[in-house]
Structures are given as structure tokens and as C-alpha cells.
Amino acid sequence: MIEKLQQSLNGPDPYVQVLLLDVVYASLKLRELVPAELPTSPSHEKRMAHLEATRSPRLSLAERRMIMQPPPPALLKCILAGLSSPSSRAVLESWVGFLSECLPLYTASVFQVLIPLVETLCRQIGSTFNSLQRLFRSVDHAPSPTSKGAVGPETTLISLLNGLEQVLANGHDRLLAEEARAQVVKSPDQPQGFFGNMVSGVFSSDAPQTRSATANDRLTVLLAFQDAVRICFTIWSWGQGSDAAGQDATSGASLNYTSLRMRNRARRLLEHLFAAETLECLETVIGIWRGALDSADLSKAAEVLNLLPALDGSRPKHTIPALFNAIYSRTNPSALDPSRRSTLTIELQDADLVIFLVDYTRSLEDDTMDEIWQDCTAFLKDLLGNPFPHRQTLPSLLEFAAILGEKVDNTNFGEQRKMRRELAVGFSMQLAGFLMY
DSSP states (O other): OOHHHHHHGGOOOOOHHHHHHHHHHHHHHHHHHHHHHSSOOOOHHHHHHHHHHOOOOOHHHHHHHHHHHHHOHHHHHHHHHHHHHHGGGGHHHHHHHHHHHHGGTTTTTHHHHHHHHHHHHHHHHHHHHHHHHHHHHHHOOOOOOOOTEEEEEEHHHHHHHHHHHHHHHHHHHHHHHHHHHOOOOOOOTSOOOGGGGGTTTTTTTOOOOOOOOOHHHHHHHHHHHHHEEEEEEEHHHSSSGGGGGEEEEEEHHHHHHHHHHHHHHHHHHHHHHHHHHHHHHHHHHHHHHHHHTTTTTTHHHHHHHHHHHHHHGOOOOOOOHHHHHHHHHHHGGGSSOOGSSOOOOOOOOOOHHHHHHHHHHHHHHHHHHHHHHHHHHHHHHHHHHHGGGGGGGHHHHHHHHHHEEEHHHHHHOHHHHHHHHHHHHHHHHHHHHHOOO
8 A cells, every 4th residue: 555655646646645645544553453453372461561561651552552563664765755746745734644643653763764754854845945935036937826726835835844843743752751761760779869960971981882872862853953943044034134135026025925924934843943952953053153154144144143032942041041051061061960961963162152152142132131140140150160161262251241241231120239249250350360361
């Protein structure tokens, strides 16, 4: 049936695919029920009872059956072909629904299928978005109503974004469940007292083969998140900054409506990504900002600073602590709990992060000081106590402290005199440390 479904992609009628999708999914569900109906021996029943007892009680009976019998390898190839084929565009929503229904079948191998699925979806999103942009860049080929039976690129784009969100959510949920199980099965002899988890892994070997499967799975999920953040930022920045100058003025109303619709959908996905993995998503965005500066695209760099305030998940009270964690991860990682460290998959130096910190803080409204004051003062105090790891970025950190002082003068929250005294003491000691180094 999977082979017939894949062959239907070359057929003249795309709606045959919908019927075959229903049949294939029904066949897969019947296939998963087979192990429970077969007679078993007493020894087999004991072995299965032991396996069931060792698995997490959160997994449903259906999920446990799916773990026992993985889907056929041809299924993934068929799904990737269906998401990529031009002939499936008219029924793409059915393919996305089929994908969502099949994801639970990959409970035991979700991290193996995550990367090919995300790569395919992001590639299709990129090509579809380019087609949509071309509609509004050509004066001679202004956007026209979609012909009967055809599907516009904006509809295709939203369906693909829906599929991407489903895949990322499933992968991240499985990762959290795996990490929770890893915490539960820790050796009872492992100390969990004064130092807690902060010292976990300190005495482990540095050999590559000692990297845990959970750490590899987290890296897989984060790489998929990074791809999604980049493509969503491209969509969100459509028609903004320097990109606005290349649009067809005769179709301005259509452009505004379509771009707003696409930008809102991309923003919602970015909201979910930032809420799930703030630090890694923030570093990805900073990587975009760094690349824009290197290519002298100041407009694109400014759009990054405009994006963060537009997301609830990247409000200053979330972004500033994440920035400090990103800096510590590169200068003094031992000061952080392992759960707060960056994976360092984005090529950023501590100087890049501090420069971004300065620009980002300068762009904030004065009233946001109320949200970030405690985190900023704690960071500056720690900097005074141990300035050596930050010796290369002390001039920029002095500028950061100066910007905080300017913004505090324009606000009316808290005890102004005490706050100014704390900042003045910190600033003078930073200056002394800078002169020393």
C-alpha cells in the first residue's frame, strides 16, 4: 500500500492520494495490533511483563506496541516524497495530517527521522516562500487570483509550517520524556546533596564514546530547532527594512495582507521555539545578526533587534538571563549548572555576545529596567568578583554598565538612590579591573 501511495504521486488525480493515505494509515494501525493478538508462551509473557515494568508508566498501551514494532522503512521515504512532490500540493493538508498521525509510530526512532523530516520541510518552505516573493517582485506578473483547482503558495507555505511545527513538537516532547527518565534511573549512589546536579559529569571521561545517547538526541533536536528559527526569521522579515524596496508598488495591498499573514504564522512558531529552548534559539538569532554585520547588511541586523521584542518568549526578562548564560558558557562554563549551559553549536565568540548585549540593551525601553535589574546587577557583581574570564570584553561590559546607568536615570521604579549607588560602585570597580588587565 505504501508503494501504491508513492506511485500515486505520478498520477494525474491528486485526490487519489487522499484515499490511499487513509488506507495506509488504517493498515498501519492494524499492523500495530498484530503482536497483541498472537498467542505467546509463558516465558515470552514473563519477558514482556518485565519490559513493560521497566518502561515509563506515562507511555500508553498503544505507544508501547508501537515501540515493539517500528514502521516499515518505506514509510519515511514515502512521506518525504509526498511532502516534496509538486503533485501533492492540492492535497498537502492531508499529507501533513498523515505525517502527524504517523509520528507516534516513530516513538523509538523519532530522533533518527527528525533531521530528514525537518530538512525536507525547511527546504520546501524555502522554495515555496521564494515563489511567493517572486509574485510580488515582478511588475509584469502581478499577483492574480488563483485558478480553480490550483493552490496558492501562501496556502502551501502555511501547511508546510504546520507540518514543521508538528515534527518539532513531537521531537522535543520525546526529548523531555527521555531526559526525565534519565534523571529517574540515575544511580542512587550518586550524590545529590549540597552540590546537587552541578557537579554531575565532572569526573566522566572526555573520550567521544562516553557522550550519552540523551546528549546526542538533544543535539539532534537543537539542530532541527536552529533550522526552523532561520527559516522563520526569513519569513518574518519579509517586506521589512531593505526588503521593502524590492516589492512591486502596484500590488501593495495584496503584499501587506499576504506578508502579514505569513509573518504572523512564522511568529507563532518562533514563540513556541523560544518558549521551549530560549538559549539555543537566542544564539541562533544572534548568529543571524552576526552574519548580517559581517555582510554589512545593517537593515537585517536591525530586524533581529526588532524581532525579539515581538515575541513573548524573548521578552527582556527571558533574553537577558539567557545572554548571560551564553556568555558564561564560553568564558566560565563551570559557573553554570549543566542544564543552563549552551551546546556551543552556533559559532559565536564571547565578544560577539557582549557586543550584542550592548546593542540589545541600548534598544530596550527604559521601563524594561524593572524586569532585568536584578539579573544585571547580579551579573555585574559576579564580574567584579571574577573579572579574569571576561578580560577580553571588559571595555564592552563597561559600556553595558553605562547604558544601564542612563536608563535607570530615566525610570522611577525601586529605590533610586540605592540602585544608583550599586551601579556606581560596580562601574568604578569595573573600571579599576579594566585598568588592571
